[in-house]
Amino acid sequence: DGGITQSPKYLFRKEGQNVTLSCEQNLNHDAMYWYRQDPGQGLRLIYYSQIVNDFQKGDIAEGYSVSREKKESFPLTVTSAQKNPTAFYLCASSLIWGKGEQYFGPGTRLTVT
Amino acid sequence: AQTVTQSQPEMSVQEAETVTLSCTYDTSESDYYLFWYKQPPSRQMILVIRQEAYKQQNATENRFSVNFQKAAKSFSLKISDSQLGDAAMYFCAYSPTQGGSEKLVFGKGTKLTVNP
Numbered sequence: 443d444g445g446i447t448q449s450p451k452y453l454f455r456k457e458g459q460n461v462t463l464s465c466e467q468n469l470n471h472d473a474m475y476w477y478r479q480d481p482g483q484g485l486r487l488i489y490y491s492q493i494v495n496d497f498q499k500g501d502i503a504e505g506y507s508v509s510r511e512k513k514e515s516f517p518l519t520v521t522s523a524q525k526n527p528t529a530f531y532l533c534a535s536s537l538i539w540g541k542g543e544q545y546f547g548p549g550t551r552l553t554v555t
Numbered sequence: 556a557q558t559v560t561q562s563q564p565e566m567s568v569q570e571a572e573t574v575t576l577s578c579t580y581d582t583s584e585s586d587y588y589l590f591w592y593k594q595p596p597s598r599q600m601i602l603v604i605r606q607e608a609y610k611q612q613n614a615t616e617n618r619f620s621v622n623f624q625k626a627a628k629s630f631s632l633k634i635s636d637s638q639l640g641d642a643a644m645y646f647c648a649y650s651p652t653q654g655g656s657e658k659l660v661f662g663k664g665t666k667l668t669v670n671p
Contacts, residue, residue, distance in 0.1 A: 475658065484559075484646060484661035485600075500658060532600060542588035542650035544659055546600035 445469065446547035448533050453552045455527075463518045463550050465533035471545070472538040474516035478502060479530040479549075488531075491516055492538060520552065527554045557582045559649050561662035568637045569670050575622075576632045576665045578647030584608075586652045589623070590659070591632045594644040603645070606630065607652075634667075642669045 446467040455461045467474065473492045477485040487500030491510040505524025510516055516535075520527045530551050534544040558581045568574035580589070591603040606614045606623050613621050618638075622631045634641055647662040 482663065484663045485659070486661075487658045490658060530598060534600075542652060542659075543590060543602050543605055545602070546592075548597070548599050 446533060446535055446545060448531075448547035448550050451548065451550060453550055455552070455554050457554055458522045459554075460519055460521050461527075461552065461554075463520065463531055463533075463552065465516045465518065465547060466514055467516075467533075467535045467545075467547075468514060469535055469545065470513075471535035472513070473536045474510070475534040475536075475544060476500075476506070476508065476516070476518045477532045477534065479532060485532060488518065520554075527552060557584075557649050557651070557660045559647050559660050559662040561645075561647055561665050563665045564663075565666045565668070567668040567670060568634070570637055570639060572637055573633060573635045574637055574667065576634075576645050576647075576667065578630045578632070578662055580628050580630065580647070580649050580660075582628070582649065582651075584651055588650045588652055589621075589630045590648040590650070591619070591621070591630075592646045592648060592661075593641075594646065594664070595640075595642070600646075604632070637669050639669050639671060642667055 449464045475490040476488040489508040491497035507519045532549045533547040536544040560579045587608045589606045593601045593603050604616045618635045620633045644664045646664045648659040
């Protein structure tokens with residue numbers, strides 16, 4: 443089955459540690475995205491990538507980093523510089539020349555204490 | 556900058572009844588896409604329906620339909636014959652259509668409760 447996988451579903455880290463969230467897709471989509479969701483908020487874009495080895499900052503990129511070495515993979519690193527890292531993180535993908543819709547993974551709940 | 560506003564933080568509906576969720580947006584573009592996404596308690600985001608701005612006909616997917624008013628920049632979602640499984644957060648989203656991938660701009664969501 444084609445889809446987007448994110449692992450793990452729940453992640454716990456101590457403050458001051460970097461942590462990497464995994465996102466893999468087998469939909470052959472060109473573009474991939476990372477969003478953050480906080481209670482009472484919509485989704486806010488962290489980073490996105492339209493092509494391998496290229497990515498762009500979204501609205502809230504500070505304290506995060508990404509890489510896009512393979513078309514299928516778009517890992518997100520939450521660094522110790524991110525002041526409020528506890529949140530729900532969603533990965534999505536889309537076709538470059540599609541009709542705008544993005545397909546989402548199941549998300550990762552990150553808790554930093 | 557484009558913005559999406561959902562003015563109803565919470566809505567409730569009786570099972571089998573009809574409910575309408577509101578969404579307004581702001582853009583200077585003439586062509587774009589609009590979406591409704593559903594996020595059930597599992598938190599998986601699911602695409603419910605898509606509308607292309609150049610199409611005047613309102614999109615329909617089974618029990619879900621939209622009322623797209625381009626001049627008013629309004630995009631409401633109507634759920635007919637509501638079912639318990641429709642209970643979820645619903646997000647309205649906007650995307651430009653210049654080609655190439657663009658970010659989605661989301662509203663803050665409406666929590667829908669379905670009462671048996």
